[in-house]
Amino acid sequence: MITVNNLGVQFGKRILFQDVNMVFNPGNCYGIIGANGAGKSTFLKLLYGEVTNTKGTVSFGPGERLSVLKQNHSEFDELPVLTTVMMGHAELWGVMNEKDAIYSKTDFSEADGIRASELEEKFAGMDGWNAESDAASLLSGLGIKEHLHNKLMKDLNGKDKVKVLLAQALFGKPDNLLLDEPTNDLDLDTVNWLEGYLANFDNTVLVVSHDRHFLDSICTHIVDIDFGRIQQFPGNYTFWYESSQLALRQQQAQNKKAEDRKKELQEFIARFSANASKSKQTTSRKKMIEKLNIEEIKPSTRKYPGIIFTPDREPGNSILDVKGLSKSVDGELLFKDLSFTMQKDDKIIFLSRDTRAMTTFFEIIKGHIPADNAHLNGDKRLLKYTCHLNTKNCSKPTST
Numbered sequence: 001m002i003t004v005n006n007l008g009v010q011f012g013k014r015i016l017f018q019d020v021n022m023v024f025n026p027g028n029c030y031g032i033i034g035a036n037g038a039g040k041s042t043f044l045k046l047l048y049g050e051v052t053n054t055k056g057t058v059s060f061g062p063g064e065r066l067s068v069l070k071q072n073h074s075e076f077d078e079l080p081v082l083t084t085v086m087m088g089h090a091e092l093w094g095v096m097n098e099k100d101a102i103y104s105k106t107d108f109s110e111a112d113g114i115r116a117s118e119l120e121e122k123f124a125g126m127d128g129w130n131a132e133s134d135a136a137s138l139l140s141g142l143g144i145k146e147h148l149h150n151k152l153m154k155d156l157n158g159k160d161k162v163k164v165l166l167a168q169a170l171f172g173k174p175d176n177l178l179l180d181e182p183t184n185d186l187d188l189d190t191v192n193w194l195e196g197y198l199a200n201f202d203n204t205v206l207v208v209s210h211d212r213h214f215l216d217s218i219c220t221h222i223v224d225i226d227f228g229r230i231q232q233f234p235g236n237y238t239f240w241y242e243s244s245q246l247a248l249r250q251q252q253a254q255n256k257k258a259e260d261r262k263k264e265l266q267e268f269i270a271r272f273s274a275n276a277s278k279s280k281q282t283t284s285r286k287k288m289i290e291k292l293n294i295e296e297i298k299p300s301t302r303k304y305p306g307i308i309f310t311p312d313r314e315p316g317n318s319i320l321d322v323k324g325l326s327k328s329v330d331g332e333l334l335f336k337d338l339s340f341t342m343q344k345d346d347k348i349i350f351l352s353r354d355t356r357a358m359t360t361f362f363e364i365i366k367g368h369i370p371a372d373n374a375h376l377n378g379d380k381r382l383l384k385y386t387c388h389l390n391t392k393n394c395s396k397p398t399s400t
């Protein structure tokens with residue numbers, strides 16, 4: 001449990017937020033949302049003490065452990081992967097080290113014996129005997145193969161390092177877990193694994209994310225940071241969005257009777273719960289919405305930014321026609337016989353387990369490198385307008 005009282009932070013003259021009073025309870029997962037620069041990361045940093053120039057207080061339940069997803073990817077470079085994961089439980093890690101140091105002494109005293117037995121008791125209490133196998137199973141769940149578990153962190157590629165740091169944050173089931181944009185750099189399979197893990201995690205989780213689907217599958221509450229205000233709402237992202245918009249419409253329709261409003265909100269909750277229970281993750285968290293008090297639904301004052309693409313001219317119906325596209329690099333086949341058509345207004349997601357195949361495919365589409373064999377027809381000007389999701393960089397259209 002995390003309790004914040006009168007929390008506020010200011011950088012220079014800019015007040016990010018002030019007078020925040022909020023409780024984060026076990027069993028709930030809070031999705032922190034807000035525009036870029038709204039203060040989401042700063043809010044988490046206040047909770048784990050990295051930002052200290054604040055007003056107010058932050059407190060945790062007695063004896064509770066806090067765990068944070070580390071952002072510095074090279075912090076553990078000189079350490080083995082399994083060790084890095086186990087270091088996520090600092091107290092257990094300290095006990096393991098102190099125990100090892102005592103047992104490796106040549107002049108083992110009576111006092112050492114007493115201390116060692118204290119440490120053994122602590123170690124057993126923290127399920128220390130299963131620490132290594134728990135760490136290994138977390139790593140395997142995240143897709144880190146066993147032959148990498150004893151390698152040094154610096155020998156891993158960037159994406160695998162991120163997974164190890166995630167395993168470190170989850171290790172030992174912390175009472176309070178803080179994750180800042182955990183799905184960045186994760187592949188789809190790992191995101192699915194994390195969704196399943198967090199949906200069934202019964203301690204307190206606060207997660208910053210811009211990914212609506214991810215928030216929908218894990219969150220019981222939404223915390224919105226907008227124009228210096230922090231507000232907490234019950235429900236996952238879609239529930240929060242639709243219910244708070246409904247409440248806003250009701251507020252604007254002033255002649256609507258209180259009874260009618262209540263009935264409309266109750267019907268909305270019932271419809272939403274019925275749909276939620278059809279999804280494959282049927283956790284007790286979903287049931288929370290059924291128990292919701294309609295007074296908890298508040299109109300949202302959130303402002304929505306928009307990204308509006310205005311093409312120089314209307315595209316034709318046929319955007320791209322690909323037939324039998326194949327490509328090998330240095331004798332290795334990346335893909336073959338790729339055929340599809342793309343029409344105006346189509347939205348297509350390309351998935352690949354091999355990032356080289358994906359990059360090469362787009363380089364071919366953009367005309368930067370040739371295919372081995374292909375029939376490729378398309379509107380070149382439109383195809384050169386590429387947007388790289390997750391990198392926050394959109395390339396400008398190049399004129400042809």
Ligand SMILES: Nc1ncnc2c1ncn2[C@@H]1O[C@H](COP(=O)(O)OP(=O)(O)OP(=O)(O)O)[C@@H](O)[C@H]1O
Pocket residue numbers: 011016034035036037038039040041042043
């Ligand atoms: N130590 C600091 N000193 C001065 N300004 C800071 C400091 N840390 C953050 N800021 C500013 O505070 C604001 C909030 O930053 P923060 O990183 O919390 O945003 P965010 O909501 O996490 O954004 P994003 O979605 O881009 O990650 C930004 O304008 C940032 O430049």
Ligand SMILES: [Mg+2]
Pocket residue numbers: 040041042180
């Ligand atoms: Mg941030």
